[in-house]
Amino acid sequence: MNNYSRQRELILEEIRHTRTHPTAEEIYQKVNQKDPKISKSTVYRNINILVEQKAIIKITVPEGPDRFDYLHQPHHHAICEECGKVFDFEYSFPMKKLTKTIQEQTGVIVNQDGITIHGICTQCISKQ
């Protein structure tokens, strides 16, 4: 299971140097240019494996398909609820205290890269 696969390497490489939180479709399009034989299910399957291996993370957004990210350095995500775009931000939350509080209140053990904040982006505000 999860043997080496040239396709998976391609997919990881693509996500690694794309800083725009691409969707599976976007990843497929890009990878498809380098290997026109690759299928969409292979892309989905390998993305899922990479997420499970914690090589990349999945960002679920309220508007539109899931997005994916390679965490070069730790950061958090701000998500636009209008258009589904994802933005990086850095902020040092008091993770120890926060983790403890949440575990006490809910039982949930949080992961470091797990904070997302929802709002509305500049572009979408100006459209309103």
Next chain:
Amino acid sequence: MNNYSRQRELILEEIRHTRTHPTAEEIYQKVNQKDPKISKSTVYRNINILVEQKAIIKITVPEGPDRFDYLHQPHHHAICEECGKVFDFEYSFPMKKLTKTIQEQTGVIVNQDGITIHGICTQCISKQ
């Protein structure tokens, strides 16, 4: 547009006194017991209207369908990445500072109820 509708009132009532972050399907099942004629599309349509009116909020989870919540008092959400369950927690983030930081870095204007933290819940840990 968005005239009064008995069905919408029913749906809002149901969400208002359900504290388990129900899915659209769950809301439909409950409301359907009181009004067996109600259709699923009416439930979806009205949920969307209520979200737009900010009467309720939509919580998108990585695993499974969207969930919905009525915010009796402000709180944040911890989401289990394994099973998709949503838990409430209270924590006073320094919202002014956080809002400013995020806006400067990303342009995104955050909403108060917009913080979600991802992790893994007790039940899912013990299953592993």
Next chain:
DNA sequence: TTCCATGCAAATCGTTTGCATAAAC
């Protein structure tokens, strides 16, 4: 009587799955 919300069924989008073939070990 005009207009909007409903119910139904069909369509849509994103994603997953079954199966025969091809690649990895």
Next chain:
DNA sequence: GTTTATGCAAACGATTTGCATGGAA
């Protein structure tokens, strides 16, 4: 040679949509 990943197409779950009808103002 055996096992596991691939490509294709078909299936799937959640949600949205078109259209004829019914209820609200």
